[in-house]
Amino acid sequence: MNRFWNSLNLGVAHFLLFFIAIIIVTPKRTELYSMVIWLGMIIASVLIVQFYYNKSTSNKIPTRLTKNHKKTQRLALLSSVFFLLTCVAFKFFDRNNIVVPNALIAMTILSIVCTIASHIKLIDNKDKVIALTIKSAVKYSWLIVSLISYYLARSMTSGSLDISFDTTFNKLITVVTALIFIFIFYYAIYFIFISLLYSVTLSAGNRKIKSSVNLEYSISIFFPLFIIGYVSYIAFNIQTLNILRFGLEFSMKYDMRDTFFCNNKYMFLSEHPNARFMFIADGNYRALIPHNDDFTVSRLTCKDSAPFYSLVSVMEKKELILTALGKQAETLASDIKATISSNVR
Numbered sequence: 001m002n003r004f005w006n007s008l009n010l011g012v013a014h015f016l017l018f019f020i021a022i023i024i025v026t027p028k029r030t031e032l033y034s035m036v037i038w039l040g041m042i043i044a045s046v047l048i049v050q051f052y053y054n055k056s057t058s059n060k061i062p063t064r065l066t067k068n069h070k071k072t073q074r075l076a077l078l079s080s081v082f083f084l085l086t087c088v089a090f091k092f093f094d095r096n097n098i099v100v101p102n103a104l105i106a107m108t109i110l111s112i113v114c115t116i117a118s119h120i121k122l123i124d125n126k127d128k129v130i131a132l133t134i135k136s137a138v139k140y141s142w143l144i145v146s147l148i149s150y151y152l153a154r155s156m157t158s159g160s161l162d163i164s165f166d167t168t169f170n171k172l173i174t175v176v177t178a179l180i181f182i183f184i185f186y187y188a189i190y191f192i193f194i195s196l197l198y199s200v201t202l203s204a205g206n207r208k209i210k211s212s213v214n215l216e217y218s219i220s221i222f223f224p225l226f227i228i229g230y231v232s233y234i235a236f237n238i239q240t241l242n243i244l245r246f247g248l249e250f251s252m253k254y255d256m257r258d259t260f261f262c263n264n265k266y267m268f269l270s271e272h273p274n275a276r277f278m279f280i281a282d283g284n285y286r287a288l289i290p291h292n293d294d295f296t297v298s299r300l301t302c303k304d305s306a307p308f309y310s311l312v313s314v315m316e317k318k319e320l321i322l323t324a325l326g327k328q329a330e331t332l333a334s335d336i337k338a339t340i341s342s343n344v345r
Contacts, residue, residue, distance in 0.1 A: 010073065010077065010220055011220075013077060013080075014077065014080055014220075014223065014224050014227075015040075015043060015044065017080040017081060017083070017084045018080065018083075018084075018224070018227050018231065019040045019043075020084055020087075021083060021084045021087040021231055022040075022231055023037070023040075024084075024087045024088060024091050025087055025090075025091075025231065025234065025235040025238065068118070068121070068122055069122065069217055071118060072115060072118040072119050072122065072221060073217070073220050073221065075111060075114050075115040075118055076115045076220060076221050076224045076225065077224070078111045078115075079108060079111040079112045079115055079224060079225070079228060080224045080228070082104060082107045082108040082111050083108050083228050083231075083232075085104050086101060086104040086105055086108050087231075087235070089101040089104050090235075108228070112225060112228065115221065115225065116197070116225070119197075119201070119221055120134065120197075123200065123201055130200065141189060145182055145185045145186065145189075146178075146182060148181075148185070149178045149179075149181035149182045149185060150174070150178045152177075152178075152181050153168075153174045153175070153177035153178035153180075153181055154168040154169070154174050154178075156177055157171060157173055157174050157177055160297065160314075161173075161278070161286050161297055161314070162286070162297065162299065162314045163278075163280055163286060167280065171251070171255050172250075172251040172254045172255050173247075173248065173251035173252075173255050175251075176247040176248075176250065176251045177247070179247075180243070180244070180247065183236075187229065187232075187233055187236075190229050191226075191229055194222060194225055194226055194229070197222075198218065198222045201218050201221075201222075202218065245293070245294070248288075248295065252276045252288060255278055256276035256277055256278045256288065257276065257277055257279075258275070258276060258277070259277065260277040260279075260285045260287075260300060260302075260309070261302075262283065262302035262303075262308045262309050263302065263304075263308040267308070267309070269287070269289070269311075272287075272289045272290070274289075274290050275287050275288065275289045275290070276288045277300065283301060283302035284299075284300075284301055284302075285299075285300040285301075286298070286299065286300065286314075287299075287300045287311065296313060297313070297314040298311050298312060298313045298314060299311070299312045299313075299314060
């Protein structure tokens with residue numbers, strides 16, 4: 001009886017924490033918002049029905065968890081609490097004030113790591129095989145993921161700014177982009193790791209804890225870890241553009257300046273006073289110009305005659321084709337209009 005009541009309390013606590021977090025990160029003007037509310041009501045009803053069903057049908061002898069198992073459950077619950085506070089901070093704090101949200105992210109990650117470490121300690125053998133394997137995997141995966149992410153970041157920076165690959169070596173924007181790639185890679189690794197650890201737990205559970213408790217204990221640990229990762233992934237997808245924009249604005253302060261040097265003097269673009277300029281070579285810059293909450297990249301080249309510079313937008317093949325098609329459409333529309341006008345006369 002007490003075991004079922006404690007399981008219900010723990011399940012309801014996790015449900016409420018994650019339900020509030022999902023409500024916070026879900027845009028209110030979308031159909032998904034109403035779906036989340038209805039789904040939350042259904043899950044709450046299922047939890048209540050399941051509790052009373054287990055209470056009336058269970059004939060099992062209550063089996064108590066050890067202090068270490070309860071400690072791991074509390075750490076998982078603490079992770080859920082920090083995750084909710086993180087969602088609240090990102091919702092109500094201004095994006096320029098990132099100290100509190102970042103601190104809460106660090107606390108959430110730390111509590112997740114402590115939860116996993118505490119759980120591994122419970123299921124591991126005397127030789128610490130699981131712990132040593134995970135330690136080696138983390139060390140080598142960090143090296144591989146960092147190298148791949150750094151290479152991808154340099155390639156993306158080179159392509160988007162139309163600069164040479166070697167030039168991206170010492171740019172802060174490369175580091176910021178690499179961190180985003182590392183974040184994405186480790187998101188995938190996190191879900192794979194949680195799945196593998198859950199499988200190991202089920203196989204080791206028969207030796208460590210009784211099977212009647214193993215399922216409830218495993219759910220209380222892995223369910224919040226999985227939901228934290230999944231909701232974070234959804235929030236990341238929703239805020240991807242804002243994250244990229246924030247990273248670009250941050251790196252621009254250190255990689256670029258607000259003036260460029262042409263005609264033996266420093267100049268700026270009067271029509272774009274907020275533009276930033278990256279030095280490439282003498283008389284060669286890249287200009288990032290704010291446009292509709294975004295940035296356009298242009299090649300700025302110094303000239304000997306007024307206005308002493310030329311500005312050409314960096315364009316991809318797709319943009320060139322669309323631009324050419326647009327001009328052809330305008331020409332065709334103009335010809336049709338002229339033909340119709342001549343026929344009417």
